[in-house]
Amino acid sequence: MATEPLTEQAGLQGPAAWEQEAEREHVHGLGPWRLGLRRLRRNRVAIGFGVLFVLLVLSCLAAPLWAKHVAHTTPTENHLSDTIKLDGKTTNVVGLDGVPIGPTYQGEFFLGADPNGRDIMVRLLYGGRNSLMIGVVAALMTTILSVVLGVIAGYFRGWPDLTIRSLLDIMWSFPVLILGVALGVALALGGLQLGPITIGGDSLLIPIFIIGLVYVPYMARPVRGQVLALREKEFVEAARAQGAGPLRIMFSEVVPNLASTILVFFTLLIANAVLLESALSFLGAGVRPPNPSWGTMIDEGVDRIATAPHLTIVPGLMLVLTVLSLNVFGDGVRDALDPRAKVRLEH
């Protein structure tokens, strides 16, 4: 912009002026991504929540540091008969009546203990690792499956489309939670055997597999719709005229145009996957104890809400903050990239 008044003052004419004109246009000609980034940067709420999410992830990644250097314990270590000094007084970590101490706001038992005398803060951070890992990997699985299925169905149409669409419709008929629970119960005892790979019933891979699967129809359907519209576009026709095969067209023409949808869905999928993980774990069909996750922690806390409410409140707050930050950020990304897109996920 600074060059504009200068040009007029200098009164450049002819090719020199055109050149400057061209340069200026070059500066102004931003791609959709740059424009989106610029719009996103202006949305301070979304950026703020995005930063919050990064901080939450980083603190969960730092769980071993906190456990080793601050809390001096591990997520599964019991301290049933230990005592701790509070304001100079010696207090039992777990009282004689079985009630654990609440938040101490000092290194050890920063957020209190659970009935087994385990450090809540340490479990919260380690549980967060599990919850977030499940969320991210499951969302990745959903995204990959949905894009592959959606692109194949939308690009080839005909019988592949019919097959994929019917399959998605059948899955769509089950409420997400019910389908998750059904798979959870079916896989809980025997685990899963896929050819040579055997996954144990209490492995974290089970909830990942379940959550990654149940959201597929919700993403694959919109992707298919977009591909149906994209395949009629001129640039696809041009690529076809140049002799590009279906694979090449799908990967280098169609998929890049889905990028903003994929990005938005991915963010919202993580949020929903974390929520679904907590619900499945709460019902006993997700992460299995003693593995901590925010869902299992809430599950363990709810029974003792009257005597030790911190057991329920703390992991729940952490979960809400995480999911909220992803939802707000994802919303901001969608508004910035494609304000008219309608992306909706269900629980």
Place this chain on the structure above:
Amino acid sequence: MGRFIVRRVIQMVLVMFAVSVLTFLIFNVIPNSDPAVRMSGRQASESTIEAIREEWGFNDSLPQQYITTMEKVITGDLKSQFTQLSVGKEIVKGLPRTFSLAIGAALLWMFVAICFGLYSAVKAGKFADRFLTIIALIGISMPVFWIGALANYYLGFKLGWFPNGGYVEFTEDPIDWFYHLILPWTVLAILFIGFYSRVLRSNVLDTINEDYVRTARAKGLGERQIMIRHVLRNSMIPIVTLWGLDFGAVLGGGAILTETVFDLQGVGQYTAEAIGQLDVPPVLAVTMFSAFFIVLLNAVVDILYAYLDPRIRLQ
């Protein structure tokens, strides 16, 4: 119209068949250990497992197994592996409670979401809109069972404003029935209010720019009349579809978490208890019936639409 209905009903039956096959596959054929072991729970003796294998015909061919399973489900011969009570009877017993919860919550979330969504759209970009957007996002981001447990404890137990969980039959005492359900309704509705108000907001914003709205304004209608009779009415169509399906999903077991937290003893809580014990038959039945119910509701919605909008019949 008649042809459309016949076609739609045939399609519905086909989808139901596919749904039952998928459910059967999930519980009986999923590639892992012996289904008989899974069916008999955590600590089962060798003889129990053998009896179950015999009963469910796990040694037969797959189609034969499917028929055996479906016979059990449809004739109500399904029994819980733990209590030995009939699954069908337990589900029927819980239905009025689940229905009470679902209908109240559905009406509540629809009403509040319309208010929020419309107000948010009218004030688009202003503080009120942003505030409501954040509130809606918070609603979407909270696990139902968490907020339910907190509400039940703090509002119900500590402050004593509401009963601490439980359910009273409508026929016994309608006022007490209502009083017991206020908290569960609200908690269950929160999530959907978040979704619906946002969907409605964006629909209203789309509709506002339509030609007929401009026409209405040009002929001098009042702003209130335009918003309610022209904008809201046309923005409601997708919402009503969603509403029908979500209501079906909640009724068909989506209320598992809410019922458990508030101890309503409906179908959802029955399912939750079965899940906790890894009791397969009840979970199988609820899974299949909830999907059946949603497929049925889907067909009803489609037929209603075809009745209202003749263009759909020709597709």
